[in-house]
Amino acid sequence: MKNTFxxxxxxxxxxxxxxxxxxxxxxxxxxxxxxxxHKYGMFIHWGLSSxxxxxxxxxxxxxxxxxDYQRYIRVFNPLDFDAEQWVLTAKNxxxxxxxxxxxxxxxxxxxxTRYSDWKITNTPYGKDALxxxxxxxxxxxxxxxxxxxxxxxxxxxxPWRSGRTGQHSGxxxxxxxxxxxxxMKNQLTELLTNYGPIMSIWFDGHWDQTNPExxxxxxxxxxxxxxxxxxxxxxxxxxxxxxxNHHLDPxxxxxxxxFERDLPGENKSGLSFQQASNAxxxxxxxxxxxxxxxxxxxxxxxxxxxxxxxxxxAAGRNANLLLNVGPMPTGPIQQEFVDTLAVAGKWLTTYxxxxxxxxxxxxxxxxxxxxxxxGKRIFLHFLKAPANDFVLLPNFASEVAAVQTMGSxxxxxxxxxxxxxxxxxxxxxxxxxxxxxxxLK
Numbered sequence: 001m002k003n004t005f006x007x008x009x010x011x012x013x014x015x016x017x018x019x020x021x022x023x024x025x026x027x028x029x030x031x032x033x034x035x036x037x038h039k040y041g042m043f044i045h046w047g048l049s050s051x052x053x054x055x056x057x058x059x060x061x062x063x064x065x066x067x068d069y070q071r072y073i074r075v076f077n078p079l080d081f082d083a084e085q086w087v088l089t090a091k092n093x094x095x096x097x098x099x100x101x102x103x104x105x106x107x108x109x110x111x112x113t114r115y116s117d118w119k120i121t122n123t124p125y126g127k128d129a130l131x132x133x134x135x136x137x138x139x140x141x142x143x144x145x146x147x148x149x150x151x152x153x154x155x156x157x158x159p160w161r162s163g164r165t166g167q168h169s170g171x172x173x174x175x176x177x178x179x180x181x182x183x184m185k186n187q188l189t190e191l192l193t194n195y196g197p198i199m200s201i202w203f204d205g206h207w208d209q210t211n212p213e214x215x216x217x218x219x220x221x222x223x224x225x226x227x228x229x230x231x232x233x234x235x236x237x238x239x240x241x242x243x244x245n246h247h248l249d250p251x252x253x254x255x256x257x258x259f260e261r262d263l264p265g266e267n268k269s270g271l272s273f274q275q276a277s278n279a280x281x282x283x284x285x286x287x288x289x290x291x292x293x294x295x296x297x298x299x300x301x302x303x304x305x306x307x308x309x310x311x312x313x314a315a316g317r318n319a320n321l322l323l324n325v326g327p328m329p330t331g332p333i334q335q336e337f338v339d340t341l342a343v344a345g346k347w348l349t350t351y352x353x354x355x356x357x358x359x360x361x362x363x364x365x366x367x368x369x370x371x372x373x374x375g376k377r378i379f380l381h382f383l384k385a386p387a388n389d390f391v392l393l394p395n396f397a398s399e400v401a402a403v404q405t406m407g408s409x410x411x412x413x414x415x416x417x418x419x420x421x422x423x424x425x426x427x428x429x430x431x432x433x434x435x436x437x438x439x440l441k
Contacts, residue, residue, distance in 0.1 A: 028239050028240075031240075032280070050326065086327070101147045151165065188232060202243050213270060242254050301340065353377075363394065385429065
């Protein structure tokens with residue numbers, strides 16, 4: 001027992017080091033800045049699991065054995081898949097990048113990998129979806145990031161016996177992480193060699209080998225050897241940013257930090273016990289209903305107002321928003337998502353200057369909303385009516401030239417006092433986000 005405890009401590013130490021001597025390249029540092037400027041991206045959960053219409057966790061949740069699940073490879077035939085529709089939907093929404101599920105926890109690969117037969121090109125559809133998406137992103141000027149699951153419910157060599165999930169897939173062996181690690185490195189090499197410049201690799205699944213979020217001990221039960229994985233990625237594409245959805249503080253070698261279904265500083269999901277990084281770009285992901293992958297019964301669609309509040313709330317906390325859609329198994333993004341995204345995109349045509357290229361944490365989040373800043377322009381995002389006819393921006397030392405309603409440029413009253421800046425907004429009920437612009441001298 002004592003030796004086991006020491007081994008766990010050693011593994012935890014290795015994980016904490018990650019790519020210990022990592023020095024980001026100049027291109028990588030520029031990519032981080034560009035990423036922060038872009039602020040808004042589309043997450044796409046789609047693959048063979050979409051056929052069952054019950055979310056991307058259906059294999060695990062329904063305890064489907066792999067020999068039964070693999071029958072769906074003859075069913076998945078997304079004849080209406082159109083990468084242009086996906087990309088133009090994102091672009092019309094004001095999004096600047098896309099993160100696509102290349103391989104989720106069911107192990108199914110959405111590209112023509114050489115290292116597995118469990119892939120989209122072995123379905124009746126027979127085409128490489130990632131290749132088409134990469135071409136469409138390049139054509140329309142959106143950056144492309146790739147989600148890649150480190151967890152696998154399908155492969156025999158994944159160390160599933162120590163995992164929290166995938167216990168009912170019918171596997172009988174004990175796993176072989178050395179083999180699985182090589183498989184992942186082979187696939188990552190394909191992804192970073194054959195599909196052009198990749199903005200980011202978005203890892204997910206680390207938590208399968210830890211105690212639940214909020215536990216005192218979150219040490220991994222396996223050594224993922226991130227120093228090898230991260231080192232390979234940075235060798236193949238030095239500008240490619242690495243993020244890992246481990247629900248922990250960043251590990252050395254990572255280029256951005258992510259939060260799942262929470263704005264930084266909140267923990268409504270029960271997943272976000274980590275502190276937001278001051279050193280790395282931060283991104284939060286949320287979905288347009290309550291499901292990531294296509295769920296035919298989930299009609300709890302978010303409104304345009306909710307989307308805009310998430311986007312402004314993230315920007316005010318110095319974070320990006322990665323907003324998810326789960327396209328239908330036939331390929332298209334469903335109309336409810338398209339319509340909502342278009343409304344939010346229209347709002348951004350007027351107020352995008354208060355989001356893109358800004359930085360947050362100008363002031364702490366307030367009961368009425370948040371603030372962003374770009375140069376000598378500070379934007380106050382009123383997501384709800386203030387309690388009084390004025391608001392105080394505490395400890396505001398900068399010299400003010402003017403205060404106005406964004407969009408109309410209507411002048412607003414303001415005054416400087418010892419405690420900070422007082423602004424008198426003319427909040428308009430029914431607006432998605434009433435934005436006030438403070439112009440500095």
